Amino acid sequence: MKLYNVKLLTITCEILAQKNIIEILKKHEITGYTTYEVEGNGARGLRGHGLQTEKNVKVEVIIREGKLSDVIEEISRTLFADFALVLYVSDISVVRTEKF
Amino acid sequence: MEILQLIQSNLLTPIILFFLFGIIAARIKSDLKIPEAISEFLPIYLLAAIGLHGGIEMRNTGFENMLIPMFVAIGLSLLFTLNHYQILRRLGKFNIFDSYALASTYGAVGAVTFSVGLSFLKNQGVTSEGYLAAILAILEPVAFIMAIFLTNMAVSKQIRVKKQSFTNDDVSDIDVGLRETKTKLSQVLHESLTGKAIVILLGSIVIGYMIGESGFSSISIVFDQMFTGAIVIFMIEMGIIAGQRLGDIKKVGVFLIAFAVIMPTFNGIIGVLVATGMGLSLGGAVMFGLLLASASFIAAPAVLRHAIPQANPSLYITSALGITFPYNIIVLLPIMFAISTLVHGEGSIDLFNYITK
Numbered sequence: 001m002k003l004y005n006v007k008l009l010t011i012t013c014e015i016l017a018q019k020n021i022i023e024i025l026k027k028h029e030i031t032g033y034t035t036y037e038v039e040g041n042g043a044r045g046l047r048g049h050g051l052q053t054e055k056n057v058k059v060e061v062i063i064r065e066g067k068l069s070d071v072i073e074e075i076s077r078t079l080f081a082d083f084a085l086v087l088y089v090s091d092i093s094v095v096r097t098e099k100f
Numbered sequence: 101m102e103i104l105q106l107i108q109s110n111l112l113t114p115i116i117l118f119f120l121f122g123i124i125a126a127r128i129k130s131d132l133k134i135p136e137a138i139s140e141f142l143p144i145y146l147l148a149a150i151g152l153h154g155g156i157e158m159r160n161t162g163f164e165n166m167l168i169p170m171f172v173a174i175g176l177s178l179l180f181t182l183n184h185y186q187i188l189r190r191l192g193k194f195n196i197f198d199s200y201a202l203a204s205t206y207g208a209v210g211a212v213t214f215s216v217g218l219s220f221l222k223n224q225g226v227t228s229e230g231y232l233a234a235i236l237a238i239l240e241p242v243a244f245i246m247a248i249f250l251t252n253m254a255v256s257k258q259i260r261v262k263k264q265s266f267t268n269d270d271v272s273d274i275d276v277g278l279r280e281t282k283t284k285l286s287q288v289l290h291e292s293l294t295g296k297a298i299v300i301l302l303g304s305i306v307i308g309y310m311i312g313e314s315g316f317s318s319i320s321i322v323f324d325q326m327f328t329g330a331i332v333i334f335m336i337e338m339g340i341i342a343g344q345r346l347g348d349i350k351k352v353g354v355f356l357i358a359f360a361v362i363m364p365t366f367n368g369i370i371g372v373l374v375a376t377g378m379g380l381s382l383g384g385a386v387m388f389g390l391l392l393a394s395a396s397f398i399a400a401p402a403v404l405r406h407a408i409p410q411a412n413p414s415l416y417i418t419s420a421l422g423i424t425f426p427y428n429i430i431v432l433l434p435i436m437f438a439i440s441t442l443v444h445g446e447g448s449i450d451l452f453n454y455i456t457k
Contacts, residue, residue, distance in 0.1 A: 016405040051397075051398070052139075052398075053401040053402050054417075082409035083409065
């Protein structure tokens with residue numbers, strides 16, 4: 001079966017930044033994403049304990065290469081300074097490229 | 101001396117003991133933890149119970165006499181928020197974002213503190229005016245909205261000044277700033293009005309008003325008798341979270357530690373006196389003072405992280421939860437009760453009543 005190359009953008013961030021990220025995705029006409037709650041340790045200390053609002057969340061977005069740099073640029077510009085946030089991109093393959 | 105005795109006996113109530121126990125459990129790094137679903141459920145339960153009681157009381161007393169206390173509470177809350185800002189910015193040398201975030205955290209109200217206060221009064225056999233629950237709901241967004249408005253104005257002013265030093269262009273930047281402020285404010289307003297705390301509180305007040313005393317009797321076992329017990333369970337969780345943050349207290353600095361103790365004391369005592377002046381009962385004056393003394397630590401992070409993301413959240417969460425909350429429920433509540441008793445001219449303060457019974 002033929003596979004098509006697309007990008008997977010993974011963002012691990014504090015739960016209160018999730019809304020901002022999803023807004024940015026929406027602005028770039030990306031409506032599909034997956035989120036799940038995670039725990040971990042990082043520059044801002046142990047996360048995922050204590051108050052509800054201090055949890056971490058992981059957002060995964062499958063994205064075409066064309067939109068990728070714009071989305072990353074906007075997230076970096078608006079959120080890096082104020083929120084606990086890490087993002088990375090990986091190469092993945094999908095069957096139905098028209099979905100993304 | 102009498103106040104010291106009051107504080108001492110307040111320490112021996114189950115609510116405070118379980119809170120301290122939670123702190124110890126966190127300090128010895130125990131894996132003790134209240135299951136997430138329960139710690140999410142308990143604030144909803146507490147607010148529902150507060151709302152139902154408030155609604156029933158309001159049915160008995162009518163709500164036309166709540167208008168003056170409500171406007172006074174809003175006025176004081178706004179005034180205190182501005183006062184906090186000036187103190188933090190000028191004396192504490194905090195940056196503009198941290199100052200506004202902290203000022204509004206301390207201008208806002210704490211629902212958990214309010215529940216502890218109600219249960220404290222219940223132990224004393226003292227009642228308070230039911231409409232205070234409605235004031236709790238109304239006060240919740242007030243301080244945040246003002247702080248956010250002022251922050252955005254300050255930021256757009258800064259941007260304008262910077263731009264003007266480059267070009268002598270038109271004033272369109274102010275419009276941009278204003279428009280941003282408007283969207284942010286309407287978002288915050290919508291979010292806080294539809295937020296779970298206010299929805300459950302207002303909903304329960306309305307239901308309490310509709311069912312009245314007779315309708316309440318069938319559910320009183322859950323919403324009345326279990327109230328203090330539920331707070332005790334929630335206090336374990338609060339103690340654990342506060343305990344985990346004890347290490348951070350060093351980081352917030354001496355100024356903020358002093359602020360987190362002195363401001364609530366000042367606000368609370370003013371609140372008690374003003375409430376007494378307005379003719380509230382002994383218990384009502386204590387609750388009114390507590391509304392103004394308490395700092396928000398559950399609602400504040402969720403609101404401020406979006407509205408003023410530049411502010412450092414560990415400052416306002418740690419000071420509100422790690423310092424002010426314990427201080428309020430252990431020390432300030434008995435002090436306010438003593439003051440309220442004094443100004444209401446009643447003789448004895450019987451805090452042992454509950455324990456010996």
